[in-house]
Amino acid sequence: MRTRPLMSVRLSTAPTQDIGAGPHGTRVTFPIVGGSFEGDRLRGTVLPGGDDWTIKRPDGIIDLDLRVTLETDDGALIHMTFEGIRDDGAPGGPCFRTTPRFETAVAKYSFLNRLLAIGTAGIRADGPVHVIEEIL
Numbered sequence: 001m002r003t004r005p006l007m008s009v010r011l012s013t014a015p016t017q018d019i020g021a022g023p024h025g026t027r028v029t030f031p032i033v034g035g036s037f038e039g040d041r042l043r044g045t046v047l048p049g050g051d052d053w054t055i056k057r058p059d060g061i062i063d064l065d066l067r068v069t070l071e072t073d074d075g076a077l078i079h080m081t082f083e084g085i086r087d088d089g090a091p092g093g094p095c096f097r098t099t100p101r102f103e104t105a106v107a108k109y110s111f112l113n114r115l116l117a118i119g120t121a122g123i124r125a126d127g128p129v130h131v132i133e134e135i136l
Contacts, residue, residue: 003133006117007039009080010129011046011068025063026056032068035127042109044072054086062086064098076106082119082130096121100132 012034019027035046050068057063064086070078084098098119102112121130 002136003118004136005039006115006132006134007037007042008129008131009035009037009046009070011035011052011127013052013127024055025058028054028056030054032066035068037070039132041111042072042078044070044076047071060087060089062088064096066098072106072109074108076104076109078106078109078112079103084119094123096128096130098130098132100130 011032014031014033017029017031019029030052032046032050032052033048037044037046047069050066052064052066054065055063062085064082064084066083067079067081070080072078080100080102082098082100084096087095087097096119098121100117100119102115102117104110104112116135117132118135119130119132121128
């Protein structure tokens, strides 16, 4: 499979909301309060108001469901979602694998509406950093 870098996304989160154990696992949400993104073809800020809804499964894997709005430096709005998994038992610390998708009405960035992407991430002191690659 061939890929090329699309962007890195840094997320800032508020304190988590621990909803507790339910029928599918333990649900915790991570409210998104901001952040930034940067790549060769786009850059800007992550707007507050998004969230990462997670469920910790009985096997220890965490299912991810993130939804945020990106605003490019030139004012375009882009809806970004991803599903994925976080494996806290991976060698070297938490490991994220995600499948980002994008939606925008701005012609300049309409290439995002047609692409498929994959992502990885790590947790830094100031929050998670997602590295997203476009599948060619």
